[in-house]
Amino acid sequence: MIYSSEYSSLEDLEKQYHAIGVSVVMDQKMIVNRDKYRNTDEWLDDMIEIMKIYQKICNE
DSSP: OOOGGGGGGOOOHHHHHHHHHHHHHHHHHHHHTTTTOSSHHHHHHHHHHHHHHHHHHHHO
């Protein structure tokens, strides 16, 4: 799993691109839905789902 905080240490440019993409999608989702979340667990569940989808895309 690649996190956006690790992108600067990665040598592979494609992995850097994917890490930044995941970060952007998570930020957008959080901003758009910030009033929807009742607690941190709901937000975390959404972020985990985004990471799973992105991992699937990266592995294809």
